[in-house]
Amino acid sequence: MIRAEHIVKSFDGRVVLKDISATFATGKTNLIIGQSGSGKTVLLKSLVGLHAIDSGQIYYDDVCYTSLSFTERKAIRQQIGMIFQGGALLDSSTVEENVRLPLDLFTNQSSKEKRDRVNFCLQRVNLKDVNDLYPAELSGGMIKRVAIARAIVMNPKYLFCDEPNSGLDPMTSVVIDNLIKEITEEYNITTIINTHDMNSVLEIGEHVIFIYKGEKWWEGNKHDILNSDNRELNEFVFASTMAKRAKACSGLHISETGR
Numbered sequence: 001m002i003r004a005e006h007i008v009k010s011f012d013g014r015v016v017l018k019d020i021s022a023t024f025a026t027g028k029t030n031l032i033i034g035q036s037g038s039g040k041t042v043l044l045k046s047l048v049g050l051h052a053i054d055s056g057q058i059y060y061d062d063v064c065y066t067s068l069s070f071t072e073r074k075a076i077r078q079q080i081g082m083i084f085q086g087g088a089l090l091d092s093s094t095v096e097e098n099v100r101l102p103l104d105l106f107t108n109q110s111s112k113e114k115r116d117r118v119n120f121c122l123q124r125v126n127l128k129d130v131n132d133l134y135p136a137e138l139s140g141g142m143i144k145r146v147a148i149a150r151a152i153v154m155n156p157k158y159l160f161c162d163e164p165n166s167g168l169d170p171m172t173s174v175v176i177d178n179l180i181k182e183i184t185e186e187y188n189i190t191t192i193i194n195t196h197d198m199n200s201v202l203e204i205g206e207h208v209i210f211i212y213k214g215e216k217w218w219e220g221n222k223h224d225i226l227n228s229d230n231r232e233l234n235e236f237v238f239a240s241t242m243a244k245r246a247k248a249c250s251g252l253h254i255s256e257t258g259r
């Protein structure tokens, strides 16, 4: 579980996160949604500790992360997996080297142990025979899978995903969304996903936080969202054509996948 309490963050006197409190449950896909510029990325980076916040507290389970020193935070940082927008793979490294990187940096495992772990993670994201390929030789969906394999290689308790579907076609996005959800449940990870993809919300939005102009404006799940009367949320949601279709169908039937 990750808990944010009264987070305030400003840049040069301009407040971009205004007193945000939220609890992100373990074993669930927690989504942060909002318009471009609303503060999603700043919130995600603040939770991870990449931004120093002005005030507030962030708890990782029972540990108050914000009151730890830089060195003390190391133990928690090693339990965090991150999937960056675009994958952020090292272009000049093979798939195996990319996935192995956290093990090289943070463990004393033998080469065989590392190879076994890398292969296990690649299999888990349904990739095979790709160890020696370079990122340029992979499709967009494969790059995301490699990024997920790298994010889980250290067996994280916490997983942060920044726009994991950016650049993917809708069908591949569904597959990646569901892979993240499966992994979250299988390994009981606290997963926080930053997205403005309404299809993702309707697919895996077990817990959704809507950020509007730096404030937590609405909170609920993928089913609540279709019936909300929050004006700003509705404007955001129904700007998406897919969501419009789902809304139109919601009175008649909501499929198991929410699509």
Ligand SMILES: Nc1ncnc2c1ncn2[C@@H]1O[C@H](COP(=O)(O)OP(=O)(O)OP(=O)(O)O)[C@@H](O)[C@H]1O
Pocket: 011, 016, 034, 035, 036, 037, 038, 039, 040, 041, 042, 043, 196
């Ligand atoms: N390092 C920074 N210095 C100054 N201002 C920043 C910095 N990072 C973000 N901001 C500002 O904070 C606000 C929120 O930005 P943020 O990147 O969190 O938006 P977002 O909701 O993630 O948008 P998008 O969906 O386009 O990525 C924006 O006004 C942005 O200009």
